[in-house]
Amino acid sequence: GENVEQHPSTLSVQEGDSAVIKCTYSDSASNYFPWYKQELGKRPQLIIDIRSNVGEKKDQRIAVTLNKTAKHFSLHITETQPEDSAVYFCAASKGGFKTIFGAGTRLFVKA
Amino acid sequence: DAGVIQSPRHEVTEMGQEVTLRCKPISGHDYLFWYRQTMMRGLELLIYFNNNVPIDDSGMPEDRFSAKMPNASFSTLKIQPSEPRDSAVYFCASTNLPGRSPLHFGNGTRLTVT
Numbered sequence: 001g002e003n004v005e006q007h008p009s010t011l012s013v014q015e016g017d018s019a020v021i022k023c024t025y026s027d028s029a030s031n032y033f034p035w036y037k038q039e040l041g042k043r044p045q046l047i048i049d050i051r052s053n054v055g056e057k058k059d060q061r062i063a064v065t066l067n068k069t070a071k072h073f074s075l076h077i078t079e080t081q082p083e084d085s086a087v088y089f090c091a092a093s094k095g096g097f098k099t100i101f102g103a104g105t106r107l108f109v110k111a
Numbered sequence: 112d113a114g115v116i117q118s119p120r121h122e123v124t125e126m127g128q129e130v131t132l133r134c135k136p137i138s139g140h141d142y143l144f145w146y147r148q149t150m151m152r153g154l155e156l157l158i159y160f161n162n163n164v165p166i167d168d169s170g171m172p173e174d175r176f177s178a179k180m181p182n183a184s185f186s187t188l189k190i191q192p193s194e195p196r197d198s199a200v201y202f203c204a205s206t207n208l209p210g211r212s213p214l215h216f217g218n219g220t221r222l223t224v225t
Contacts, residue, residue: 032210043202043216044154051211089154095210098144098167101154 002027004092006102014110019077021105023090026071030092033066033073034099038087047088048075080109117203117217125225129191132220134203135184142209145178145188146202148219154202160186193224 003026013019025033031052036044050057050064050073057064061080066073077084087106093099116135124130136143144159158168163180171178175194180186190197200221204214 034213036213043218044214045216046213049213093210095208097209098156098159099209099214100156101146103153 002030002092002094002098002100004090004100004102006090006105008105009103010106010108012108012110013080015080015082017080019080019084019107019109021075021088021090021107022072023074023092023102024070024072025092025100027092027094028068028071030094032093032095033064034091034093035062035064035075036089036091036101038089038104040086044089077107080107082109082111085109115203115205115215115217117201117220119220120218121221121223123223123225124193126194127192128224129189130193130197130222130224132188132201132203132222134186134188134217136186136203136205137215138184140205140207140215141183142206143180143186144204144206144214145186146204148200148202157188190222193222195224198222198224 006023034049035047037047038044048062048064050066061078063076087104089104090102091099118133145157147155157170158178160180178188200219202216202219204216206212206214
């Protein structure tokens with residue numbers, strides 16, 4: 001079955017710096033890769049997603065890149081702000097099947 | 112749409128008691144997922160349904176756990192008997208097409224078993 005590994009588990013950056021979170025997946029048939037943000041005590045919420053026919057997608061300060069050959073995808077947050085502090089989860093899925101999550105990255109943005 | 116609705120938000124029970132968690136998915140979403148979240152194990156998929164039919168329950172930890180979806184707008188996750196190690200946040204999520212659309216999570220049920 002699918003396995004998703006996520007690194008780092010904890011990331012601390014200074015406000016205004018960039019943050020990068022990396023994930024790898026095992027099932028080459030996976031074709032959809034969402035990223036979720038979970039604030040303390042809240043539910044996970046989608047922040048950006050990418051499909052396997054696209055190499056990069058950007059939405060304001062966040063971007064995601066996908067390397068299908070390496071089975072690797074990454075989340076990039078630029079100009080980080082204190083409100084970006086949260087746990088971020090990557091995930092992988094394929095049509096009609098379950099979504100598997102990475103272990104999560106706890107991001108701290110220091111003001 | 113009100114989103115995915117879960118109840119109760121918090122549940123505190125004693126070991127050995129039966130616990131029932133409830134979920135109402137977003138109308139029109141054919142897929143419903145139950146996840147358990149703990150610090151140690153992260154977000155674990157317990158079971159998921161498509162058109163009210165259980166598709167994969169390989170994540171259900173043991174026979175003490177059971178889930179049903181009697182209709183398109185309601186699902187339950189039952190633990191009987193409950194144990195302290197079941198303490199976690201249980202999330203329900205729905206989507207209309209996994210693999211193309213994101214999951215929409217409910218607010219979760221925080222279960223504490225003493």
